[in-house]
Amino acid sequence: xxxxxxxxxxxYVTGFITALVLSFxxxxxxxxxxxxxxxxxxxxxxxLAGLQMLVQVLFFLHLRHEQKPRWQTYSYVFTWLMLxxxxxxxxWIMRNLDYNMHIAPEKVNDYMLxxxxxxx
Amino acid sequence: xxxxxxxxxxxxNTTLGFWLYLMTDIMIFASLFAVYMVLVNATAGGPSAxxxxxANFALLQTVILLTSxxxxxxxxxxxxxxxxxxxxxxxxITAILGGAFLALEITEFTKLVAEGHSWQASGFLSAFFxxxxxxxxxxxxxxxxxxxxxxxxxKTKQNADMLRKVGLFALFWHFLDIVWIFLFTIxxxxxxxx
Numbered sequence: 001x002x003x004x005x006x007x008x009x010x011x012y013v014t015g016f017i018t019a020l021v022l023s024f025x026x027x028x029x030x031x032x033x034x035x036x037x038x039x040x041x042x043x044x045x046x047x048l049a050g051l052q053m054l055v056q057v058l059f060f061l062h063l064r065h066e067q068k069p070r071w072q073t074y075s076y077v078f079t080w081l082m083l084x085x086x087x088x089x090x091x092w093i094m095r096n097l098d099y100n101m102h103i104a105p106e107k108v109n110d111y112m113l114x115x116x117x118x119x120x
Numbered sequence: 121x122x123x124x125x126x127x128x129x130x131x132x133n134t135t136l137g138f139w140l141y142l143m144t145d146i147m148i149f150a151s152l153f154a155v156y157m158v159l160v161n162a163t164a165g166g167p168s169a170x171x172x173x174x175a176n177f178a179l180l181q182t183v184i185l186l187t188s189x190x191x192x193x194x195x196x197x198x199x200x201x202x203x204x205x206x207x208x209x210x211x212x213i214t215a216i217l218g219g220a221f222l223a224l225e226i227t228e229f230t231k232l233v234a235e236g237h238s239w240q241a242s243g244f245l246s247a248f249f250x251x252x253x254x255x256x257x258x259x260x261x262x263x264x265x266x267x268x269x270x271x272x273x274x275k276t277k278q279n280a281d282m283l284r285k286v287g288l289f290a291l292f293w294h295f296l297d298i299v300w301i302f303l304f305t306i307x308x309x310x311x312x313x314x
Contacts, residue, residue, distance in 0.1 A: 002201070005197070005201045008197050009194070009197065012190060012193050012194055012197065015190075016186070016187075016190040019186055020183070020186060023179070023182050023183070023186065023301075023304070024179075026304070026305060026309055027175060027179050027182075027309065029309075030175060030309035030310075030312050030313045031175050031312070033313055037313040037314055041313060042310065045305050045309055045310065046305065046306075048305070049301050049302055049304075049305040049306075052301050053298050053301055053302075056189070056294060056297065056298050056301075057298070060189065060190075060193050060294045060297075061291065061294055061295075071136055071139075072136065072139050075139065075140060075143050076143065078143075079143040079146050079147065082147060082150070083146060083147065083150040086147070086150045086151060086154055087150055087153055087154045087157070090151075090154035090155075090157075090158060091154065091157055091158060094158040
């Protein structure tokens with residue numbers, strides 16, 4: 001077995017074990033509800049998922065060994081930016097709508113009539 | 121020599137093109153994740169996430185998919201070092217593990233539908249089936265891809281083209297595992313704990 005093959009194999013095994021440990025840690029936190037199920041729990045679990053994503057990107061997808069110009073890295077970071085805008089933006093907008101439109105179904109008709117009288 | 125240069129250039133362009141496709145695929149999953157997170161409490165009087173999910177089952181799926189992602193990476197690595205037979209064995213293991221993952225997912229889906237919790241039951245379940253089902257569809261396509269790659273590798277001598285093909289499949293498969301991390305966390309673990 002050549003030296004470089006061994007090095008690369010070691011890298012894959014390291015990534016694999018780290019990812020496994022992170023998965024089991026997240027699972028353990030969820031099952032034992034050691035952190036409850038509030039904001040802290042969500043935060044820690046998202047951090048664990050983010051870490052595992054990073055581990056896999058670095059150890060399996062080899063983004064850190066990309067040569068310049070680093071198009072893959074740039075597009076990846078940009079995609080994450082867009083992803084966060086879509087996900088956080090959607091949740092934000094929909095929560096706001098949910099909060100501001102709290103009308104019981106049977107009252108929607110009255111509300112619409114009232115709006116119609118005011119003129120849109 | 122000049123032929124060599126064009127060949128490496130072509131190789132990079134193809135990989136970059138495929139990479140950009142994966143980035144757009146991330147956006148599909150991002151939208152579906154957003155939908156799921158918005159609708160997760162819209163259960164329409166039906167069961168909520170914590171009543172439906174089984175954390176152990178999801179953990180088993182996670183371990184299987186992670187292992188297949190690992191063997192897939194090693195498969196591409198072996199091919200890069202000229203070990204075609206080892207590469208084919210690892211690719212076959214990847215496909216088998218992928219099949220096992222898919223079988224587990226189908227089991228979960230049929231169980232949910234049989235219990236009356238299909239995608240028609242509530243907004244939450246529609247979002248759940250769409251999100252997880254889209255991932256499962258990608259896995260299915262990956263399985264077809266892996267099997268056809270194996271046939272191709274069996275019939276062909278090792279060449280630069282084969283290296284690129286296996287490399288692209290490895291990218292796709294690693295990508296699916298990364299998406300699964302977030303499915304596991306946001307859908308299953310959040311659901312179990314809620």
